[in-house]
Amino acid sequence: MQWITDIEAGKQLCLHCRKLHPLSVHRCDRCGSEVHQRIPHSIAITWSLAIAAIIFLIPANLLPMMVVKSIAGEDAGTIMDGVIYFLEHGEAGIGIVIFAASIFVPFFKLTVLLYLLLNIHLNRSHRAKFGLKLYRIIHFIGKWSMLDIFVVALMVGLVQFKNLATIVTGPAAIAFMLAVVMTMFATEHFDPRLLFDTELKKRKHKNESNEGNTHV
Amino acid sequence: MIVKETACKECGVIVNIPKKINFSQYRCPRCNALLYRRGQPFSYIITMAVTALLLFVPLTFLPILDLDIMGLQSSSTLFEALWMVYKDGFYFIAFVAMMTGLLIPVIMLILLLFILVPLKHGYRPEKVSLYYRLYEKMSDWGMAEVYLISIIVSMVKLHGMGTLHIGLGFYMFIFFFITFYITTVWFNPDDIWLDDAVDN
Structure with a gap:
């Protein structure tokens, strides 16, 4: 079935209140937000935020997330150390939760974002629906990578026993949080409609070349 | 049709x-x-939003967890935990965690009341589009449920260190999240733009 998209119909959708406007409108008369046919500079912003997030993930995984100071000495653990600790101490369930939320999800999200961007650059229109499914998944799980930040905050807040044991926030926390926030902004700035526009581009291209042939 | x-x-x-x-x-x-x-009728949503806000009040002072190590006691509320991160010098983390985990859900509920209470009483608030725009922008950044699960994860992490007691604040937070979630699900933004929204 042939679908008519907003580009072909010469319309644009207000992303906040879902009102359909003609192209001449720049500000939605219903909710007052700016209206664009596609999110402006979507691809460039998504690229730059994704790259920044990848860079921040390196210190986030190498530096200690929190430092436990006790009579036995100082113990600084990275995210992976925490996962290994739980796997070794028979708490496999919680180890897997932390692994999923703090290591798997951030990498998965960035991989998907890069895959979607490449699909747009390579005009792979037949992958549009699959890409949209992936986009929905990363949009849904986006906030769950913040889990480790909250866990660190709670541990720091609770374990304050002067000389006996204290937990201090580690430098990886800030890098990790920046990576998470940037990935979330990148996902927000990515316009999934661009995945489907590739099909339109192809069709237009085909029509043009057909017309060219008939003239010759 | x-x-x-x-x-x-x-x-x-x-x-x-x-x-x-x-x-x-x-x-x-x-x-x-x-x-x-x-969406559900505005009166339902208003009731649920007020319930959620009332449940939030005790969260500011009720402890979520008590930890007991060799006779030494330590307890923490949702806000105190983030305050310690602030005192460690990680202002940005404390700020973002405070906003996403606690304040954004509350601000969303207040904005919803600003929109719906006047509509319920028969007039459209002047700044309804501004309130709604803020509400919509925040909806992706409310992370109360992530904070909730993180409490459970830290319980498991801490139970080897000493005796752990779950505070009343934890249960309050669960109820707060449930009512908050129901409020957002019941609210259909399309309803506020209808011509007959004021009679709804």
Whole structure:
């Protein structure tokens, strides 16, 4: 079935209140937000935020997330150390939760974002629906990578026993949080409609070349 | 049949939603994105939002966890935990965690009341579009449920260190999240733009 998209119909959708406007409108008369046919500079912003997030993930995984100071000495653990600790101490369930939320999800999200961007650059229109499914998944799980930040905050807040044991926030926390926030902004700035526009581009291209042939 | 013309926000296809809808939701025929979900009456949403806000009040002073190590006691509320991060010098983390985990859900509820209470009483608030725009922007950044699960994770992490008691604040937080979630699900933004919204 042939679908008519907003580009072909010469319309644009207000992303906040879902009102359909003609192209001449720049500000939605219903909710007052700016209206664009596609999110402006979507691809460039998504690229730059994704790259920044990848860079921040390196210190986030190498530096200690929190430092436990006790009579036995100082113990600084990275995210992976925490996962290994739980796997070794028979708490496999919680180890897997932390692994999923703090290591798997951030990498998965960035991989998907890069895959979607490449699909747009390579005009792979037949992958549009699959890409949209992936986009929905990363949009849904986006906030769950913040889990480790909250866990660190709670541990720091609770374990304050002067000389006996204290937990201090580690430098990886800030890098990790920046990576998470940037990935979330990148996902927000990515316009999934661009995945489907590739099909339109192809069709237009085909029509043009057909017309060219008939003239010759 | 009166038809409302709109476009799918995820794949850009033009769709016509029947205006007198007697089904609870409408999905995009091409990509299956949720385009319309029937909302509940404003009075239900207002009640639920007020309940959620009332449940939030005790969260500011009730401890969520008590930790007991060799006779030494330590307890923490949701806010105190983030305050310690602030005192460690990680201002940005404390700020973002405080906003996403606690304040954004509360601000969303307050904005919803600002929109719905006047509509319920028969007039459209002047700044309804501003309130709604803020509400919409924040909706992706409310992370109360992530904070909730993180409490459970830290319980498991801490139980080897000493005796752990779950405080009343934890249960309050669960109820707060449930009522907050129900409020947002019941609210259908389309309803505030209807001409007869003021009588709803």
